[in-house]
Amino acid sequence: ALELQLQPFALLLRQTLDQLQEKDTDSIFAQPVSLEEVPDYLEYVDTPMDFSTMHSKVEGHEYRSFDEFQADFELIVNNCMTYNEKDTMYYKNAVKLKEQGGTIIRAAKKLAERVG
Numbered sequence: 564a565l566e567l568q569l570q571p572f573a574l575l576l577r578q579t580l581d582q583l584q585e586k587d588t589d590s591i592f593a594q595p596v597s598l599e600e601v602p603d604y605l606e607y608v609d610t611p612m613d614f615s616t617m618h619s620k621v622e623g624h625e626y627r628s629f630d631e632f633q634a635d636f637e638l639i640v641n642n643c644m645t646y647n648e649k650d651t652m653y654y655k656n657a658v659k660l661k662e663q664g665g666t667i668i669r670a671a672k673k674l675a676e677r678v679g
């Protein structure tokens with residue numbers, strides 16, 4: 564669509580990221596998990612990810628495709644469900660974000676594809 568041609572790809576990713584982050588109402592995914600506070604985190608999680616890192620990657624034009632952007636969002640959710648037990652607030656928030664975020668991602672991916 565013309566409007567997408569005019570809108571840089573980064574603007575679409577920025578808007579999508581803002582919509583995803585709105586769903587993180589407790590802001591538990593806003594910043595990297597602190598390796599000082601959680602010293603064993605890297606024993607369970609290979610590639611930490613959070614929304615602030617994704618914002619930097621959007622601004623740095625590090626996402627070459629929508630799929631790369633989606634993969635980082637899925638890292639945020641899956642890392643949380645790997646590290647935290649099911650009966651924790653963190654795990655429950657990740658399940659909710661996975662569901663609500665999936666809807667946002669699907670709509671944004673269709674828009675990104677229209678750019679051709």
Ligand SMILES: CC(=O)c1c[nH]c2ccccc12
Nearest residue numbers: 591592596601643646647653
């Ligand atoms: C997103 C996530 O897993 C966490 C966000 N903050 C945390 C503090 C302790 C353990 C895990 C976390």
